[in-house]
Amino acid sequence: MSEGNILLKVENVGKQFEGNRVLKDVNFTLKKGEILGLVGENGAGKSTLMKILFGMNVIQETGGYEGNIYLDGEKINFKSPLEALNSGIGMVHQEFSLIPGFTAAENILLNVEKTKPNVISKIFGKRLETIDEKEMKKSAQIAIETLGVDIDPDTLISEMPVGHKQFIEIAREIDREKVKLLVLDEPTAVLTESEAEILLKAMRKLADSGVSIIFISHRLNEIISICDKLVVLRDGVVIVERPTKGVEIRQIAEWMVGRSVEGEKSVHIKNEEDFDDKDIILEVKNLWVDMPGETVRDVNFKVRRGEIFGIGGLAGQGKLGIPNGIMGLFPSGGEVTFNDKNLALNNTYNALKSGLAFVSEDRRGVGLLLDEPIDMNIAFNAMQVHDKFIKKLLGGLIKWCDNKAIKECAEKYIKELDIKCTSEKQKARQLSGGNQQKVCLAKAFALEPTLLFVSEPTRGIDVGAKKLVLDALRRYNEENNTTIIMVSSELEELRSICDRIAIVSEGKVAGILSAKASVTDFGLLMSGIDKLEEEGESNEQN
Amino acid sequence: MKLKSDSLKRFLIDSAVPILFIVISVIAIPLSKFTGLYLVREIVTRLTRDTFLVLSLLLPVMAGMGINFGMVLGAMAGQIGLIFVTDWGIRDVLGLVIAMIISTPIAILLGYFSGGVLNRAKGREMITSMMLGLFISGIYQFFLLYLCGSIIPIKNPKLLLSRGYGIRNAINLDTAGAFDKLLRVKIGGVPVSFGTILIIVAICIFTSWFRKTKLGQDMRAVGQDMGVADSAGIKVEKTRIQSIIISTVLACYGQIIYLQNIGTINTYNGADQAALFAAAALLVGGATVSRATIANAIVGTGLFHLMFIVMPMAGKNLTGSAMLGEYFRMFVSYGVVTIALVLHAWKRQKDKEMDRAQFRVDVKTSK
Numbered sequence: 001m002s003e004g005n006i007l008l009k010v011e012n013v014g015k016q017f018e019g020n021r022v023l024k025d026v027n028f029t030l031k032k033g034e035i036l037g038l039v040g041e042n043g044a045g046k047s048t049l050m051k052i053l054f055g056m057n058v059i060q061e062t063g064g065y066e067g068n069i070y071l072d073g074e075k076i077n078f079k080s081p082l083e084a085l086n087s088g089i090g091m092v093h094q095e096f097s098l099i100p101g102f103t104a105a106e107n108i109l110l111n112v113e114k115t116k117p118n119v120i121s122k123i124f125g126k127r128l129e130t131i132d133e134k135e136m137k138k139s140a141q142i143a144i145e146t147l148g149v150d151i152d153p154d155t156l157i158s159e160m161p162v163g164h165k166q167f168i169e170i171a172r173e174i175d176r177e178k179v180k181l182l183v184l185d186e187p188t189a190v191l192t193e194s195e196a197e198i199l200l201k202a203m204r205k206l207a208d209s210g211v212s213i214i215f216i217s218h219r220l221n222e223i224i225s226i227c228d229k230l231v232v233l234r235d236g237v238v239i240v241e242r243p244t245k246g247v248e249i250r251q252i253a254e255w256m257v258g259r260s261v262e263g264e265k266s267v268h269i270k271n272e273e274d275f276d277d278k279d280i281i282l283e284v285k286n287l288w289v290d291m292p293g294e295t296v297r298d299v300n301f302k303v304r305r306g307e308i309f310g311i312g313g314l315a316g317q318g319k320l321g322i323p324n325g326i327m328g329l330f331p332s333g334g335e336v337t338f339n340d341k342n343l344a345l346n347n348t349y350n351a352l353k354s355g356l357a358f359v360s361e362d363r364r365g366v367g368l369l370l371d372e373p374i375d376m377n378i379a380f381n382a383m384q385v386h387d388k389f390i391k392k393l394l395g396g397l398i399k400w401c402d403n404k405a406i407k408e409c410a411e412k413y414i415k416e417l418d419i420k421c422t423s424e425k426q427k428a429r430q431l432s433g434g435n436q437q438k439v440c441l442a443k444a445f446a447l448e449p450t451l452l453f454v455s456e457p458t459r460g461i462d463v464g465a466k467k468l469v470l471d472a473l474r475r476y477n478e479e480n481n482t483t484i485i486m487v488s489s490e491l492e493e494l495r496s497i498c499d500r501i502a503i504v505s506e507g508k509v510a511g512i513l514s515a516k517a518s519v520t521d522f523g524l525l526m527s528g529i530d531k532l533e534e535e536g537e538s539n540e541q542n
Numbered sequence: 543m544k545l546k547s548d549s550l551k552r553f554l555i556d557s558a559v560p561i562l563f564i565v566i567s568v569i570a571i572p573l574s575k576f577t578g579l580y581l582v583r584e585i586v587t588r589l590t591r592d593t594f595l596v597l598s599l600l601l602p603v604m605a606g607m608g609i610n611f612g613m614v615l616g617a618m619a620g621q622i623g624l625i626f627v628t629d630w631g632i633r634d635v636l637g638l639v640i641a642m643i644i645s646t647p648i649a650i651l652l653g654y655f656s657g658g659v660l661n662r663a664k665g666r667e668m669i670t671s672m673m674l675g676l677f678i679s680g681i682y683q684f685f686l687l688y689l690c691g692s693i694i695p696i697k698n699p700k701l702l703l704s705r706g707y708g709i710r711n712a713i714n715l716d717t718a719g720a721f722d723k724l725l726r727v728k729i730g731g732v733p734v735s736f737g738t739i740l741i742i743v744a745i746c747i748f749t750s751w752f753r754k755t756k757l758g759q760d761m762r763a764v765g766q767d768m769g770v771a772d773s774a775g776i777k778v779e780k781t782r783i784q785s786i787i788i789s790t791v792l793a794c795y796g797q798i799i800y801l802q803n804i805g806t807i808n809t810y811n812g813a814d815q816a817a818l819f820a821a822a823a824l825l826v827g828g829a830t831v832s833r834a835t836i837a838n839a840i841v842g843t844g845l846f847h848l849m850f851i852v853m854p855m856a857g858k859n860l861t862g863s864a865m866l867g868e869y870f871r872m873f874v875s876y877g878v879v880t881i882a883l884v885l886h887a888w889k890r891q892k893d894k895e896m897d898r899a900q901f902r903v904d905v906k907t908s909k
Contacts, residue, residue, distance in 0.1 A: 082775050097773060099766045110763060111774040115756050127757040 006073075007032045007212045008181060013067035014236075015048055015059070022048045023236040026067070030181075030229070035203060035213045037227030037244065039220065039256055041314075041491075045236040046216055050183055054091050055084045071181070088180035090173030092187055098157045098165055098172075105133075105140035105153035108172045114139060143171040147202040163195040170199075174206060182206065183214045188222055189506070200226045218314060220249045220527045232256055253523030257491065275499070280337075281305040281483050282451055287334035288507075289318070289325030296321035296332070297507030303451075303485060308477055310498030310515070311487040314526055318507040319487050320361060323453035327351050327358045329366070339450065352385045357449035359440045361456035361487070363433070367440040370429040374421060375410030377428050377439050382446040413442035417472050434465025441472055452476075455487045470497050491522055548896075555892050559882050560828045563845050567852060574855035581851065583732045588847040589840070590722065590738040591803040595820045596839040597745055598792035602667075603834040604753070605785035606765030609821045612656040612671035612786065616793030617813035618682045619648040623794070624801060625686070625709060625809070628716055629698045635724070637717035638802055645794050652678065653790030657783030664768070668831065675817060683810055709809050718805035738799060745792065746836050761785050765832070796820075818879065822846055825882035830889070849874060 008030040015023040023045045030036050040046050051058060052065050055078025059065060069076050071087060078084045084091075098107045106113075114136050115121075115129035140153040149167050157165060166187055173182055184203070188196040196219075203226060207213055217223055223230065224244055232240040232255040239255050282303040289296035296318040303309045313319040325332035328348035336343040344350050351358075360366040369377055382388040383401070389409065391400040410424040417438040421431060428439055437457060444452055454473060458466040474497055477484050488494050494501050495515045502512040503525040510525045554561070571581070595613070602610040623645030627637045656674055663670040690696050691707030703710055724737025752758045763771040764781045772778045797816060801807055824834055826849075827842020853874050857866045 081773060085775070097767075097770045099763055099770055101766050102763070106759070110770070111760070111776050113756055113759055121755075127760070128755045130751075131754050131756060131759055 005031050007034075007071065009070040010049075010053075011068045011070070013049070013052065013065060013069065015045075015052060015065040017062050021236060023052075023065075026233075026236075026238050028231050028238060028241050030212050030214065032180075032212055033207050033210050034228045035207050035215055035226055036229045036231060037223035038214055038216045038231050038233065039218065039223060039252060040233035041256055044233040044256075046233055047185070048236075049233070050091065050185060050214070050216070053084070053183065054081055054089060055079060056081060085176070086178075088176075088178040089183065090176060090179045090181070091183040091185070092166075092169045092173055093185055098169060100158035101156065103154050103156055104144070104151055104160075104164075104168050104171075105136045107157055107168055108140045108143055108153070108175050109136050110172065112176070139175065140171070143175040144168075146174060146205070147171055148198055148205065149202075163191045166191060166195075167199070170202070174211070179211060181212045181214070183216070185216045186218070187215075188217055188219055196222065218527050220252050220524075223252065224249060249524070249527075250520055253520045253527065257519045257523040275304045275307055277304065279305045281339060282485075283337040284322075284326070285335040285337075287322065287325060287332065287336065289321040289330050289332040291318075291321040291324050291330040294318050294321040294324070295507050296325055296504075299334075299504070299507070299509055301502055301509055301512060303483060305483055306477070306481045307499040308474070308484045308486060308497055310494035310501035311485065311504060312489065312491055312494050312501055312522070312526075313504035313510070315489055317505050319489075319504040320455060321507075322504070323358055323455050323485065323487055324360075327356065327453065329358075329360075349385065352381065352447065355450035356453065357381075357444040357447045357451075358453040359437075359444045359455060359457060361459060363436055363440055367443075368428045368436060371427055373425045373427055374414070374419070374431075374439055375406050375424040378410050378413055378442045378446050379406040381443055382448075385447065388446070409446060410442075413438075413445065417442055418468060432461075432465075434461035434469070437461055437465065437469055438472070441469065445476060448480075449482060451483045451485065453485050453487070456489065457486065458488065458490065458493060466493075473497065491519070495519075495522075552896070555889055557828050558885050558889065559826060560841065560845060562881070562885075563826050563849060563878075567845070567848050570849070570852045570856040573859055574852045575859060576852065576855060579731055581848070584851050585844055585848055586732055586734055587803070588850075589843055590735050590742070591800055592820070592823065592847065593742050593840055593843050594745060594799045595793060595796035595816060596823045596843050597742070597749060597836065598789050598796050599820055599824050600749055600789075600834050600836065600839060601752070601761065601785045601792075602789045603824075603829065603831065604758075604765050605761040605782055606768070606832065607660060607671075607782060607785065608668040608831040609817075609824065610671055610786060610789045610793075611668060611817045611821065612660070612674050613789060613793035613796075613820065614675040614813045614817045615652040615656055615678050616649045616790035617797035617816040618678065619645040619652055619790070620794040620797035621801070621807055621809070621813060622648060622682075622685075624715060624717070624798060624807060625690075625701065625713065628713060629696050629701055631698070631716065633716045634720045635717075638720050638798060641717070641798055642795055645798070646791060649791045649794035650787055653787035654783060656790060657786035660786060661779045661782055672817075675814075679814065682813075686809060711809055713807045713809060715801065715805055715807065717802055720802055721799060722803055738803070741799065749836060757781070757784065793817075793820075818876070819846075822878040822882075826878055830886045831883070846878065 006029050010026055010028050013023060013026040014021070026049060028036070038046055053069065057080065060079065071089070076087065099110070102110070114132045115126070116132045117129050121128040137153050144151050144153065144167070147167055147170060151164050151167060157168065160168070170184070170187065173179060188199060191199060200222060203213055203215065215223070215227060224247065227244045230240065230242055230244045230247060230252070231238060232252065234256065280302045284299060284301050287296055287299040293316055299318070299322060311319045311322060321330065324330050326336055326343070326345070328346050328351055332345050334345070336345060338354060338356065341354070343354065364370060369380060372380070379389045383390060389402045389405045391402045392398070393400055407424060413419065414421065414424060419435050419438045419442070421435065428436060431439065441457070457469050457473065461469070470493065473484060473486070476482055486494065486498060498515050500512055501515055501522070503510045503522060505526060513521060513525070598613055598616065599610055602608065620641070623641035626644055627641040632640055656671065659674055660667045660670055686709045688708060690709050691702045696702055696709070701709055701713060721738045721741065722735040724735070725740070726733055726735045726737070728734070753762070760771070760776050760781050763774070763776055764778050768778050793816070797813065800816070801812070823842040823846040824839055825842065826846040827838035827840070829835070829838035829842065854866065854870045857870045
């Protein structure tokens with residue numbers, strides 16, 4: 001293997017954020033003109049790795065990284081993305097970094113505009129040179145054509161379909177003359193199939209012209225069809241580094257998700273027979289929710305009375321939007337039937353009143369009154385919505401907090417949920433993340449809901465507290481026959497507690513599986529692949 | 543058909559503010575009992591007087607900093623220049639040009655300071671620049687009240703307060719009307735000052751040329767998305783400061799043009815209202831805090847002043863009290879800014895709803 005042919009070499013790279021290890025001993029190499037597919041679940045460390053490569057400020061601010069990265073044989077350690085750009089690394093982010101009011105040409109040539117000198121610029125400097133629109137258009141046209149698409153460089157970005165925006169973003173990176181390495185982070189996520197195909201072809205073309213590409217995607221079939229080489233990250237460690245040739249999708253999915261494909265530990269107390277398919281407590285039809293970053297496009301599902309229904313999927317695909325939309329925290333529409341009654345959307349009070357409750361993923365923002373004591377936090381919603389813990393004087397004219405009842409209730413939950421605190425009068429702000437989460441649960445339980453939404457209940461809390469929270473949920477479900485809908489990005493967690501799990505992908509339900517289904521099937525659903533079709537294909541290949 | 547009604551709806555929402563003002567004017571004009579000729583003459587005078595000041599607000603809007611209420615800093619600089627020129631007894635156009643030359647470095651300095659402060663208050667530029675104007679006004683008053691005539695020599699006793707130092711409240715300008723008298727032509731009984739108009743045309747050409755320069759492009763980029771501009775290597779803070787400096791210097795020239803038309807300086811509070819009136823005029827012209835064009839500025843100035851002339855008289859004729867005149871002026875101009883800001887917020891919400899509707903259509907068709 002000749003050293004000269006290697007463009008990028010990553011050697012023993014590691015990174016921790018405040019003691020939390022995200023990357024460990026990462027090694028791989030990338031040759032010139034090669035396409036490397038980088039796959040891994042959310043939180044596997046893909047983004048952190050790319051941030052290191054691109055010299056993002058976050059990395060410097062949190063104490064740099066371990067190990068070495070070599071580009072073209074030279075050791076690099078960028079202080080800012082600009083340095084990375086100048087040495088020939090281009091990056092296309094998941095979020096668009098385009099200016100909506102600018103045309104395609106203006107965006108492609110942002111800050112590298114073609115200019116003409118004039119009288120004034122000769123006196124006052126280069127920044128007063130006039131923009132040469134003709135040259136800009138030409139230059140942009142060339143970049144767009146390299147990608148093999150047909151977009152008018154004069155179109156405003158705000159008037160383009162998302163797919164085109166993605167192409168413009170890539171065109172911007174390849175327009176820089178020195179670009180050697182291109183990082184594409186989920187570029188096909190917003191594309192239609194035919195657009196994705198064009199993009200893949202364009203990538204091949206670029207690679208053939210000598211540009212190396214790191215391609216991050218959760219669509220595994222794309223990885224297989226386009227990449228020369230595959231790197232799978234799991235929990236910050238490289239699991240596999242090998243040529244893509246001969247690898248099957250099923251195998252990648254397993255590498256990606258399966259920490260324990262064998263020895264599954266899902267503990268189920270209920271059997272399928274316990275449920276009555278006709279006894280539907282919640283039916284959701286054509287739900288859309290406009291939640292920034294978690295857009296729900298068209299979701300349909302039914303939840304049976306008494307079950308724990310899981311909603312999983314990758315970040316940004318819309319799973320968080322579902323409970324937030326139904327509870328009225330973000331604008332939404334569609335049809336939601338709860339207990340055979342139509343539930344008015346965009347009305348949080350009404351949702352709470354009719355027996356729904358919600359434990360938000362935004363614990364400190366939505367979930368808690370941080371500067372109020374624990375007992376007040378627990379009783380607050382019940383007081384507001386159901387007039388519990390309230391003494392009425394003068395026939396209801398004056399309402400008075402029933403402090404004794406509040407105290408009793410708080411003490412009960414502190415004991416039941418094992419909330420670690422000095423007393424029920426401690427401020428919520430002073431509690432640890434896990435205990436705050438328990439207070440959130442107690443607050444929801446105090447409403448005595450018929451259906452409870454729980455969103456990311458274990459995010460950011462330690463293992464011990466995690467178990468307690470999950471146990472509390474399961475116990476509550478068993479004792480009160482409360483239906484629970486739990487949203488989580490941790491598949492393992494969903495499988496350990498839920499009866500059925502819906503996987504949300506691109507704002508829609510990709511499929512609903514029993515929690516006993518294999519990890520691989522879930523992985524495939526998350527990758528946006530129709531399971532049956534995929535099996536058929538791989539059989540043919542065999 | 544559906545599309546057509548949609549775009550009509552969008553047009554109506556976009557021009558809600560000007561439409562509102564046209565409606566009010568149409569009602570108020572007959573009530574005021576002014577003649578057409580009188581109105582035209584007044585509007586032409588006021589257009590030449592005020593348009594330059596309004597135009598000075600365009601660049602900061604383009605750079606995403608909203609309406610630069612800090613333009614009063616420039617106006618103060620312009621007044622200082624005029625006071626010195628008056629003291630030195632320089633007359634006519636030469637006097638105005640020298641006033642501009644003196645006040646330019648002051649305006650640049652103040653603009654640099656103002657831009658620096660606003661960079662620390664990203665997202666709250668408008669209110670910060672307003673407060674900044676009040677703060678600098680204090681320093682300006684100190685300068686004129688105590689330093690002029692004591693430390694800074696003022697020869698002309700007519701300018702000084704009777705105690706021997708400090709500038710008088712009102713000053714008559716020797717340079718009054720110098721620009722206006724250039725190329726003044728009477729068209730159908732309406733005197734039109736082509737000298738001032740030429741200066742305004744020049745600034746319009748400058749502004750539209752400036753938009754096409756690299757710096758102008760950078761400002762637009764910064765205005766639309768600071769994050770994206772920054773990651774493309776544009777020096778965001780520097781660009782923002784430059785836009786404020788240009789705006790402040792233009793406001794300074796604008797104030798000089800304004801005052802030569804009026805003929806007197808109201809020394810201590812003449813500048814205070816400059817920003818408010820200019821902002822109101824711009825907003826009445828259909829501009830928003832994120833988008834403003836030359837046409838907005840000119841139409842707005844005309845419309846705002848039409849209302850300004852007509853309303854007090856209409857009020858007087860309706861109520862029979864002349865006292866209401868000034869009240870109506872203030873009421874109208876503050877009201878305009880408030881309404882325009884509220885309508886802007888409402889418009890943004892409508893835009894969002896329309897986008898959402900579009901998004902629903904997309905989903906439906908993709909099914």
